[in-house]
Amino acid sequence: METPQITEERLAAYLRGELPAAEAAEIEAWYDASPANRRTMGEVYRILCLNDRLRAAEEVDVEGSLRAVKRRMRPRRAPLRRLVWRSAAAAAVVLLALGLWFETRTLAERLERPVVVYTDLGERSQVELPDGTKVWLNSSSRIEYRTPLFSRERRVTMSGEAYFEVEHDAASPFIVSSGGLDIKVLGTKFNIRNDAARHRVTTVLLEGSVAAALSGSEEYAVRLRPAQMLLFDSETRSMQLRDCPAASNSIDWIEGHFRFEQTTFEQIVSELERYYNVEVRFMDDSLRGERFSGDFHLEDGIYHIMSVLQLTYKFHYKVNRDNIELYAN
Numbered sequence: 001m002e003t004p005q006i007t008e009e010r011l012a013a014y015l016r017g018e019l020p021a022a023e024a025a026e027i028e029a030w031y032d033a034s035p036a037n038r039r040t041m042g043e044v045y046r047i048l049c050l051n052d053r054l055r056a057a058e059e060v061d062v063e064g065s066l067r068a069v070k071r072r073m074r075p076r077r078a079p080l081r082r083l084v085w086r087s088a089a090a091a092a093v094v095l096l097a098l099g100l101w102f103e104t105r106t107l108a109e110r111l112e113r114p115v116v117v118y119t120d121l122g123e124r125s126q127v128e129l130p131d132g133t134k135v136w137l138n139s140s141s142r143i144e145y146r147t148p149l150f151s152r153e154r155r156v157t158m159s160g161e162a163y164f165e166v167e168h169d170a171a172s173p174f175i176v177s178s179g180g181l182d183i184k185v186l187g188t189k190f191n192i193r194n195d196a197a198r199h200r201v202t203t204v205l206l207e208g209s210v211a212a213a214l215s216g217s218e219e220y221a222v223r224l225r226p227a228q229m230l231l232f233d234s235e236t237r238s239m240q241l242r243d244c245p246a247a248s249n250s251i252d253w254i255e256g257h258f259r260f261e262q263t264t265f266e267q268i269v270s271e272l273e274r275y276y277n278v279e280v281r282f283m284d285d286s287l288r289g290e291r292f293s294g295d296f297h298l299e300d301g302i303y304h305i306m307s308v309l310q311l312t313y314k315f316h317y318k319v320n321r322d323n324i325e326l327y328a329n
Helices: 008-015 021-033 035-058 062-072 075-112 247-255 265-276 302-309
Strands: 114-118 125-128 134-137 142-146 154-165 174-178 181-185 189-195 200-207 210-214 222-224 228-233 238-243 257-264 279-282 291-297 315-320 323-328
Touching: 008 021, 008 035, 021 035, 114 134, 134 142, 154 247, 174 189, 181 189, 181 200, 200 210, 200 247, 222 228, 222 238, 228 247, 247 257, 257 265, 265 279, 265 291, 265 302, 291 302
Parallel strands: 154 174, 279 323
Antiparallel strands: 114 142, 125 134, 134 154, 142 154, 154 189, 174 181, 181 210, 189 200, 200 228, 210 222, 228 238, 257 291, 315 323
16 A cells, blocks of 8 residues: 555455545545556455455355255256356356456456536536535536546536635645636636627636636746626637626526626527526527626526516517517517
């Protein structure tokens, strides 16, 4: 063992799923540190598999089974009986070896398999990562990370929108990759939204500090302070840093609030589709560029919001099964 704290007992507890998240993350980081550690983990895993098989074998009434077999066998077939028993024993050894090989191989596959957390249209969710970082996912969003998780650097890939409260760890930076942008933090609170349709990734910092770089680059040239916003255009690969005094508004969606400030009708419709899992169609394109400011709550319902919007815009709508069609008056 390379580290005194990593014992066979702790490895066995990890493989049984008995460790809390923080200790599991420590084991996974240790596993990723060297080939020797991975071999040690494989040995512990094989021992556990063998113990499980021996434990299962102890529960079988071997003597009773043998007596029943002997009663059915004739004495003159003794040579054949010995041959059958030897063949069966050899087959059992082969099957046991194959089983251990397969389960050991799948251990590495399981540890390397990405973990994916996502929300469908109209859903929101909260998840805690193995290092203690908390993540809130907005509707139609997704995060992905690999195990062993967070050795040397903690990296998450995301799409959609998510709010992160990152657990501080100076020795292991936390990186969010989204839409061609990497956001690097040590411990902080920030919201990031990847609007793929508009080719824009928006990062709003609430607490702490973060740095930004193009994906694949080690040069984190842009740094954000609290109450600042970074706009990244994934087409032109350009970044704009702006002040954002109302930074806390960026996470109103966690409580089901959404706020529009001189937002185009087309963008509003995009939000409504995402929150209410409904398709809204513009039957008249002249409505798309109209702008609106206002606050709503998810519980208001899409038809109430439509009635409020009608006070500003001259339009009417028709409900066609699961679709809403918008017409200019």
